Amino acid sequence: MAELNINNRSIGVNFNNPGVAGITLWAPEAHDVTITFNNHVIPLVKEEHGYWSLNTELLKPGDTYWFNINGKQLPDPASLLQPEGVHGPSAAFDVTTFNWTDGQWKNYPLANYIFYELHTGTFTSEGTFQGIEQQLDYLIELGITAIEIMPVAQFPGERNWGYDGVFPFAVQNSYSGPRGLQQLVNSCHNKGLAVVLDVVYNHLGPEGNYFGQFGPYFTDKYNTPWGSAINFDDAGSDEVRLYFIENVLMWFRDFHVDALRMDAVHAIKDFSPKHILQEINERVAELMQVTGKTHYLIVECDLNNTRYITPADQGGFGMDAQWTDEFHHALRVTAGGEKNGYYSDFNGIADLANAYQNAYVYHGQYSEQRQKTFGTDTDGIDGKRFVVFSQNHDQVGNRMLGERSSQLFSFEMQKLMAAAVMISPFLPMLFMGEERSESAPFLFFVSHTDKELIKAVRKGRKAEFADFHTSEEAPDPQATEAFNRSKLNWGTLQQEPHKTMLQYYKALIGLRKHQSALKNTDRKNMTVATDVVTNTLVIQRWAAEQQLICFLNFSDQHQNIAVPSGVNQWQKLFDSADPKWNGPTSSPQIIDTETLMVPPESILIYTQYYA
Structure with missing residues (x-):
């Protein structure tokens, strides 16, 4: 029987004792289970609660194997390696033998995280972890403190965002x-980078999904966008919960990952007395006590419900932070983006001001799109519990043509949007390539082998854009071209305007990291003033020794903005319209007047230091 062991993985094939393969499989409805490898066929012993087990010295790391359930050959649902893909045999892998050299690494405080989301297959031409390793110095020079890797769980073929993992x-x-992943994490730590891994616990992909043939991993009690929900609270759910808890602990313990970003947790259906997220939080706390290391749990959730990030002793699930899509939506509408689809609920700069002040735009108001009152109050919750961005994989890739901001907004507006993220009291995240105004799209792509599934995916993509009222055809997600077109263009680094944008982002990130008023995630140390007519914001941020004032002009005209009274003189700290950033004009170094003329589509940041 499998029992949770904080120190070692207890399901699947493991080599926790030298020279011995410990094999544990949950198959509660099976009456006969064997494992096949190297011409050996060995029966497993039935244990309590539907588990089957075996200890053998015959199975070695690197050997491929199959489980046979009632005579049917299947791969291991807890496999660590699928060398021939989702339909091939599993490979025994000893996760404990990597020679880690990151003993001096200490995870950053969450408030110091500056995220860089990337997709392994398209970040470099190689499309591998080694390819990422070759660009770590680039990311460090940029000022990134944490890379966030889109899901790496085995998916069909070689082209996929990762959310079809099985x-x-x-x-x-x-x-x-x-x-390769262990080596990448080790290299990141030795260079001073934290690693966040995107994981999916709300569904499993359709192709190569053999879970239902092992046991009740799914329940028909609830429907999700992907079909039956993962079984976190129905009959047999104890073992399903254990499976996913083991997965969380493995990434932290055996791969030294620093944080997990959990995809769409609003689609996790669990009405147990203790929600699975809360239990995961408790188990991670146990692991941290044992190892002395710090790990974070970050969730994507579209419910605007602070229960997810409220500590368990206050009735919450205890997650450390969450993605905040509504900041993105309000920012893009303010910048002049379209107002169709899910953007229809956002009304520009007033909502952006709301997002700065409340993290959620909807925190108890009526939502026309949802046709109900939506969201909860965020008072008292520190800014480091919210992750914000002007782009991410969803917001780019779920556009029909995968256009980045570089294709949708002017150069000046791109700079303003980047700064709008960096000056917030929240945690900033970049999507790969935005720092150099990447022109390649990020399209949706798959490499399924099931013809009916391919047809369904194509049909689904067309239906997804029905609300956006376009006559254009969605690119074929199955085509290799969609994947290749989505790869970053590293050859443009020394070309304009990419070269200047990269330098701009470096300066902007440096500002965030080194100015105490911007590093401060205390949301109380901020005021926001809005002018809907001129499409401008004035944001003041402060810390013990510094006060900042940020003038944001989202209009296409010069705007004369009032300077807050009570301060004698402001010194310019940052100017997005400066000619050194290919901007149109430079603003005064000192302001001691009652108003300031702010150029179109720009941000000006002034400071005063206290004695």
Whole structure:
């Protein structure tokens, strides 16, 4: 029987004792279970609660194997490596033998995280973890403190965003597998970068999903956008919960990952007395006590419900932070983006001011799109519990043509949007390539082998854009071209305007990291003034020794903005319209007047230091 062991993985095939493969499989409805490898066929012993187990010295790391359930050959649902893909045999892998050299690494305080979201397959031409390693110095020079890797759980083929994974423990073979991920994390830590891994616990992909043939991993009690929900509270759910808790602990313990970003937790259906997220939080706390290391749990959730990020002793699930899409939506509408689809609920700069002040735009108001009152109050919750961005994989890739901000907004507006994220009291995140105004799209792509599934995906993509009222055709997600077009263009680094944008982002991130008023995530140390007519914001931020004032002009005209009274003189700290950033004009170094003329689509930041 499997029992949770904080120190070692207890399901699947493991080598926790030297020379011995410990094998544990949950198959509660099976009457006969064997494992096949190297011409050996060995029966497993039935244990309590539907588990089957075996200890053998015959199975070695690197050997491929199959489980046979009632005579049917299946891969291991807890496999660590699928060398031949989702339909092939599993490979025994000893996750404990990597030679870690990151002993001096200490995770950053969450408030110091500056995220950089990337997709392994398209971040570099190689499309591997080694490719990412080769660009770590670039990311460090940019000022990034944490890379966030889109899901790496084994998916069908070699082209996928990662949210179609069907082996949550197996690291994608085409990315270079589990050893490659361990090497990448080790290198990141030795260079001073934290690693966040995107994981999916709300559904499993459709192709290569053999879970239902092992046991009740799914329940028909609830429907999700992907079909039956993962079984977190129905009959047999104890073992399903254990499976996913083991997965969380493995990434932290065996891969030294610093934080997990959990995809769409609003789609996790669990009415147990203790929600699965709360239990995960408790188990991670136990692990941290044992190891002395710090790990974070970050969730994507579209419910605007602070229960997810409220500590468990206050009735919450205890997650450390959450993605905040509504800041993005309000920012893009303010910048002149379209107001169709899910953007229809956002009304520009007033909502952006609301997002700065409340993290959520909807925190108890009526939502026309949802046709109900929506969201909860965020008072008293520190800014470091919210992650904000002007782009991410969803907001770019879920556009029909995958256009980035570089294709939708002017150069000046791109700079303003980037600064709007960096001056917030929240945690900033970049999406790969935005720092150099990347022109390549980020399209939706898959590489399924099931013809009916391919047809369904194509049909689904067309239906997804029905609300956006366009006559254009969605690119074929199955086509290799969609994947290749989505790869970053590293050859443009020394070309304009990419070169200047990169330098701009470096300066902007440096400002965030080194100015005490911007590093401060205390949301109380901020005021926001809005002028809807001129489409401008004035944001003041302060810390013990510094006060900042930020003038944001989202209009296409010069705007004369009132300077807050009570301060004798402000010194310019940052100017997005400066000619050194290919801007049109430079503003005064000192302001001691009652108003300031702010150029179109720009931000001016002035400071005063206290004696």
